[in-house]
Amino acid sequence: MVKLTNNSNMIYLTYLKNKNNLIYQLSIMKSKHLEILTILGFNKLPKNLIKNNKVKINEELLFDLQWKQFNNITEPEMLKYGDFKNKIDEIEKEYKVGNYNYIKTINEDINNINKEFKLSNNFIRMIIKKLDWFKELEAVKIEEIDLLNEEIIKSNKDIKSLIEVMDCIKEYDVIIETHTRHCYFPGFKIIDALY
Structure with missing residues (x-):
């Protein structure tokens, strides 16, 4: 067993592990969003884009552009649009059956x-205080x-607002917000649809 008392390298590795755990928990929250x-x-195209006759846009084209693969052998191949659409439809059916659950x-x-x-x-705050850092770096x-x-506090509010929307039958639009949010985890705002 490794002692953590005087070994600053092990303490630092513990710090990194816990920081990554915080980011992991936040990522799970965002996946729930x-x-x-x-x-x-x-996830569907807004009606105002579909109805616009001047520009020919379809969901498959946007899907392909959004998830365009770069030639890299380490990345797995993405789902085809048809498979993705079928999976989304399956999830929506499951939800409609067991909304309360x-x-x-x-x-x-x-x-x-x-x-x-x-x-x-x-725990990570305790670790930060235990490490021998300059005060500026600690801050x-x-x-x-x-x-x-x-x-995580803002994400909790986002989830609660989404759960409230799940019980309504009105149409809503989603606006992605990056201002005042963590750079890796943008938030969103739900507003009444204008069309």
Whole structure:
């Protein structure tokens, strides 16, 4: 067993592991956002683009452009548009059958993510104080963790707003927000559709 008391390298590796765990938890939260947005149908083209006769745009073209593969043997091949569409339709059918259970499961998942994030957040702050860093560097590392913490709070609000939308039958648009959000985890705003 390795002792962590005086070995700053091991403490630093523990710091990195926990920081990555925070980012991982936030990524899971964002994947739940995408899952709910997909179920609500926000992955489809906006009606105002489809109705515009001047520009010929279809969903398959946008899908191909968005997920365009670069010639790299390390990346797996993406799904074809038809397979992707079938999977989305399957998810939407499952959701319509078990709406209540789905919302309950999402809430449980989010609560578990929040608990894990809180534990990792507290632990990483202890590790930062234990490392022998310059005070300025320590402040920078604390600020990085604070940004992740703020983003998880904002993401929780985003999830709650999506769950509220799931119970309504109105049409909504989604606006992606990057201002005041973590650079890797943009937020979104849901507004009433104007068309």
